[in-house]
Amino acid sequence: MNDPEWMRVLAHRVRDGELVVRETIARFEAAGVTPGDLAPHLADGGDRLYAAAAAGDDEWADAFGGLRSVALIAAEVGALMSHLVARAASIRGLSIDGLLDEYSAVTVAEALGVARQKVYGLAKPHVDPDYLERSPWSGS
Structure with missing residues (x-):
């Protein structure tokens, strides 16, 4: 897992742990x-x-190395997208946590279009530092 090029490309996998990353690289x-x-x-x-x-x-x-290669590449695109969805949920949770400091759960739920019962479950007091700082297509 110490190949810097693989680690750069699979940065979204760091949260999955060393074993998963090694197995992914091996595949x-x-x-x-x-x-x-x-x-x-x-x-x-x-x-x-x-x-x-x-x-x-x-x-x-x-053109992409055959069906096996395409299946693996497409799965990795999905893994990256899942990572970005989780990152967005983390940001949303931090925002909801802040909103709950100022507004009732009913008000926040109505404003965001979610069930009142769900608001406290969505609220998170911090953003996980293990998420990618930038998406691969951000250009920076």
Whole structure:
């Protein structure tokens, strides 16, 4: 897990633990996928894979290393998106926690369009520091 290139590309996996990251890297390497192969797909959110798959060509996956490689790459795009969804939920939770300092749960629930019972469950007092600071496509 000490390959800096893999760690840069799989930064969204750090929260999953060392074993998961090592197993993920091993699967990619067994399929012949390098960090350089994976990074562009994470950066475009899977746009090129989707376009190729949607085009309907029988050999659409060949340009990306074949069906096995595509399956792994698409799963990793999903893992990145899941990470970003969790990050957004963390931010939302911090915001709700702050709103509850000023407003009732009923008022916050109505303003956000969630059930009153859900408001306290969504509130989080801090943002987890293990989330990515920037999405891969932010350009910074």
